[in-house]
Amino acid sequence: EAGVAQSPRYKIIEKRQSVAFWCNPISGHATLYWYQQILGQGPKLLIQFQNNGVVDDSQLPKDRFSAERLKGVDSTLKIQPAKLEDSAVYLCASSPGQLNTGELFFGEGSRLTVL
């Protein structure tokens, strides 16, 4: 079974530029998550989708971050304009059920460096 796929693996941009990350979850998984992991900290949930609807985006900085999950499969996370403090690894995860049981399957992450 293929795992969660993310791209790009690495991205370096200058502040005020924009960037987009893509995630393809495990086939059939209804729920998709984007986490931000800053160096030395644990992952922090940015947004959670159930199929193509948003379940929780309370910690998403909506003035600069946006995310969508069209057709309830792939998802894109965008940052525009980027700030220095956005340097982090962006993790995508998926889970099979409609309800989060805490058993998430993570991709390898996309590492963003903002200069």
Added chain:
Amino acid sequence: GDSVTQMEGPVTLSEEAFLTINCTYTATGYPSLFWYVQYPGEGLQLLLKATKADDKGSNKGFEATYRKETTSFHLEKGSVQVSDSAVYFCALLNSNSGYALNFGKGTSLLVTP
């Protein structure tokens, strides 16, 4: 709000040593507790879980017991191997606070031959 506190790392052990990584939590109600592991160059993966008080989760020789009286979920392994070198994250899931998995900061473990 909910929070998870893990012991600071890095932890360095010799092969076959006993491992304990401390984890305590703050939450209302009855959260579920998890340990995730991140091996070098790989994504996070679930190691074990416990969903109610006194439950013991176990996997790959690792164990953790959900202690409500001490609000703890310490990770233990009797004899570590070099291949156990990784970052370990304690996490909780609390239906009282939505269904977001809340992670600790992680503890880096290095096992030397």
